[in-house]
Amino acid sequence: xxxxxxxxxxxxxxxxxxxxxxxxxxxxxxxxxxxxxxxxxxxxxxxxxxxxxxxxxxxxxxxxxxxxxxxxxxxxxxxxxxxxxxxxxxxxxxxxxxxxxxxxxxxxxxxxxxxxxxxxxxxxxxxxxxxxxxxxxxxxxxxxxxxxxxxxxxxxxxxxxxxxxxxxxxxxxxxxxxxxxx
Amino acid sequence: xxxxxxxxxxxxxxxxxxxxxxxxxxxxxxxxxxxxxxxxxxxxxxxxxxxxxxxxxxxxxxxxxxxxxxxxxxxxxxxxxxxxxxxxxxxxxxxxxxxxxxxxxxxxxxxxxxxxxxxxxxxxxxxxxxxxxxxxxxxxxxxxxxxxxxxxxxxxxxxxxxxxxxxxxxxxxxxxxxxxxx
DNA sequence: TCGTTCATGTAAGACGTTACATGATTGT
DNA sequence: ACAATCATGTAACGTCTTACATGAACGA
Numbered sequence: 001x002x003x004x005x006x007x008x009x010x011x012x013x014x015x016x017x018x019x020x021x022x023x024x025x026x027x028x029x030x031x032x033x034x035x036x037x038x039x040x041x042x043x044x045x046x047x048x049x050x051x052x053x054x055x056x057x058x059x060x061x062x063x064x065x066x067x068x069x070x071x072x073x074x075x076x077x078x079x080x081x082x083x084x085x086x087x088x089x090x091x092x093x094x095x096x097x098x099x100x101x102x103x104x105x106x107x108x109x110x111x112x113x114x115x116x117x118x119x120x121x122x123x124x125x126x127x128x129x130x131x132x133x134x135x136x137x138x139x140x141x142x143x144x145x146x147x148x149x150x151x152x153x154x155x156x157x158x159x160x161x162x163x164x165x166x167x168x169x170x171x172x173x174x175x176x177x178x179x180x181x182x
Numbered sequence: 183x184x185x186x187x188x189x190x191x192x193x194x195x196x197x198x199x200x201x202x203x204x205x206x207x208x209x210x211x212x213x214x215x216x217x218x219x220x221x222x223x224x225x226x227x228x229x230x231x232x233x234x235x236x237x238x239x240x241x242x243x244x245x246x247x248x249x250x251x252x253x254x255x256x257x258x259x260x261x262x263x264x265x266x267x268x269x270x271x272x273x274x275x276x277x278x279x280x281x282x283x284x285x286x287x288x289x290x291x292x293x294x295x296x297x298x299x300x301x302x303x304x305x306x307x308x309x310x311x312x313x314x315x316x317x318x319x320x321x322x323x324x325x326x327x328x329x330x331x332x333x334x335x336x337x338x339x340x341x342x343x344x345x346x347x348x349x350x351x352x353x354x355x356x357x358x359x360x361x362x363x364x
Numbered sequence: 365t366c367g368t369t370c371a372t373g374t375a376a377g378a379c380g381t382t383a384c385a386t387g388a389t390t391g392t
Numbered sequence: 393a394c395a396a397t398c399a400t401g402t403a404a405c406g407t408c409t410t411a412c413a414t415g416a417a418c419g420a
Contacts, residue, residue: 002274003379009281019399033277036381041400061388061399073284080285080293085274087304092184092267095215097329099191101321102255103262108325111262122269139283143290146347147279157339165328185407201371218409223372243371243416 003043006033008076011053011068013140018044019063027133028144031126031151047072097165108169116162123155185225186234188215190258193235193250195322200226201245210315210326213308213333229254279347290351298344305337 010016010024018041025035044066047053052072057065068076093115100108130148135141192198192206200223207217226248229235234254239247250258275297282290312330317323 001379002272002277005281006277009277009284012281012284017399018401022399029277029280031271032273032280034271034380037400038382038402039380042402045401059399060390062401063399076281076284080278080281081289085278088270088273088275089213089216090184091214091270093270094329094332095184095188095191095211096262096267097325097332098211098214098322099187099194099258099262100325102191102194102258107263140280142350143279143282146350147276149346150276150279150343153339153343157335161332161335164331168324168328183407199371200373204371216408219372220374220410221408224374227373241371242418243369244373245371 002033003035003039004047005076005079006035007040007043007047008052008068008072008079011066012073012076013138015056015065015067017059017063017065028140031129032147105169109166112162112166112169116159116166119155119158119162123152123159126151126155184215185217185221186229187258187261188217189222189225189229190234190250190254190261193248194255194258195320197238197247197249199241199245199247210322213311214329287351291348294344294347294351298341298348301337301340301344305334305341308333308337 010021022037022040052075053066053068055064056067204219204222234257235248235250237246238249
């Protein structure tokens with residue numbers, strides 16, 4: 001259901017074609033709610049059928065510009081206010097952590113080190129994205145910045161956790177009870 | 183694909199029936215990789231067909247106890263070492279943040295306050311879960327504790343972020359450029 | 365005996381991914 | 393002319409959720 005509201009949300013800012021929305025998903029929402037071309041076009045057709053959006057202009061190459069209707073806006077507001085957001089649970093990275101015991105300890109270290117590295121890379125990409133955006137005084141910018149901050153904090157948290165987790169593992173070659181040199 | 187490996191992972195610790203695994207998903211993996219009864223039984227049948235697990239005992243009420251095979255263990259290890267974990271992107275809570283501009287500012291405050299409250303509640307539930315677990319010296323306990331720590335840090339991060347985000351919004355009734363009383 | 369727990373299985377539908385398929389327009 | 397970009401649509405497949413369906417065994 002969320003894709004539906006993501007589209008309504010973007011269209012509440014300004015009218016757009018499927019192709020426009022596809023780019024906005026790639027640029028702005030890729031880290032929050034990824035969607036494929038296929039999904040977007042299918043959902044736009046459904047939204048138009050249900051009267052939440054309407055085709056308000058047609059351009060070259062079969063371009064159709066959609067505008068949100070009053071009904072669609074009401075629908076979006078209902079979603080924002082009266083329904084509880086679902087928690088994000090599934091986490092493949094964390095699932096693997098549970099089963100690191102099936103591997104030699106060396107691999108557990110490598111895995112956690114890898115997490116730290118990957119999240120550092122993601123953090124860099126997020127920073128690049130942040131500086132590439134033309135932040136203005138619009139609502140989308142204000143709230144986009146707030147979402148971006150979440151991403152930065154998330155990555156920082158992951159890195160700190162990965163460092164901490166490494167410290168929980170026995171040292172290379174250390175035996176249980178051997179707490180280092182005296 | 184992850185469900186398959188979650189099952190192999192649990193079975194690598196010890197043999198279990200579908201019903202046993204269902205409870206372990208509810209208790210230990212609910213916050214990391216939720217799975218329904220329907221999904222678990224279906225996947226166990228597939229795993230048995232492909233030779234990754236085998237029925238090694240049958241009990242009352244049609245109970246079938248599954249044990250991981252060498253092939254299954256190899257499969258699990260391959261997954262752990264040679265494939266990249268997929269990032270967790272979809273975040274409904276954050277998606278809504280983008281569109282808070284479609285609502286009066288009051289609602290944005292309420293929403294962010296609500297996030298803080300809900301994550302505080304989740305944190306409490308996680309703490310309760312933590313103290314309810316019989317932590318021993320097994321690998322699953324070691325890595326389970328590490329995963330638990332991630333959850334604690336995640337909730338703490340969310341609360342700090344929600345507090346920060348509230349401070350970014352204009353004060354109740356404040357106009358842009360009006361930075362409080364002198 | 366009667367309710368709860370144990371125990372397994374199937375089916376329909378929503379959502380998401382990947383791939384296929386087509387063609388107009390623009391810029392060099 | 394030709395390549396890149398704009399622009400839309402469909403089909404097959406896999407995963408996840410919800411609901412339906414059944415029944416044995418245990419304990420009070």
